[in-house]
Amino acid sequence: MDSATSDLGAELTSDAVPDAAGPGGGPVLPAARSDRTPLAHGAETGLKIVVVGGFGVGKTTLVRAVSEIRPLNTEELMTQAGVGVDETTGVAGKTTTTVAFDFGRITLNERMVLYLFGAPGQERFWFLWDRLFAGTLGAVVLVDTRRMSESWYAIDRLEHHRTPFVVAVNRFDDDTSAFSLAEIRQALALPDHVLLVDCDARVRSSGKHVLITLVNHLYDMALARETTS
Secondary structure (H helix, E strand, O other): OHHHHHHHHHHHOOOOOOOOEEEEOOOOOOHHOOOOOOOOOHHHEEEEEEEEOOOOOOOHHHHHHOOOOOOOOOEEEOOOOHHOOOOOOOOOOOOOOOOOOOOEEEEEOOEEEEEEOOOOOOOHHHHHHHHHHOOOEEEEEOOOOOHHHHOOOHHHHHHHOOEEEEEEEOOOOOOOOOOOOHHHHHOOOOOOOHHHEEEOOHHHHHHHHHHHHHHHHHHHHHHHHHHHO
């Protein structure tokens, strides 16, 4: 794992693909890009990272922002059938929901590919999570500070599976709480060894920073195991 994570961190740090920018310099979601990057014929190693978190926290947006291909999305329109079943407090304006998973890809080099899986957020789809965690190198837990309790299940399941993870706080424009990272760490009861970072899931460079943070964390863990073995 140590060689793979080292190469992964080096490739993700590359600035070969800049953020897209709209009028006035604002970010544009890469879903609007028409380019496609074919998978190299020599690709032989696939590395898997899962993005988890509560309903409407930005998992689909993050996968869409960093993927080099048009992501596979399983979003469906929310209907009256979900009233009283899906908890929409704080995300009343949301009209679609992921019903299976999101999938994106980042080619690291000729031999190595990173696969991103975004897990569905509603409780009725949580049964899919354990399958998504199988073979995972590590995970990103996205947090919305307006609904921090929505993140507890994701953290609990990752700890149960002993899957390494980092926590990324997706700051929404209408969030006026301005909680500090120290306050968020305390609210989520995160131990010191769990890395906690800010992010904007809409922006490619911010999403890449989250992935680099996770990969560096995995690399440090691999080195620590080597020195103690």
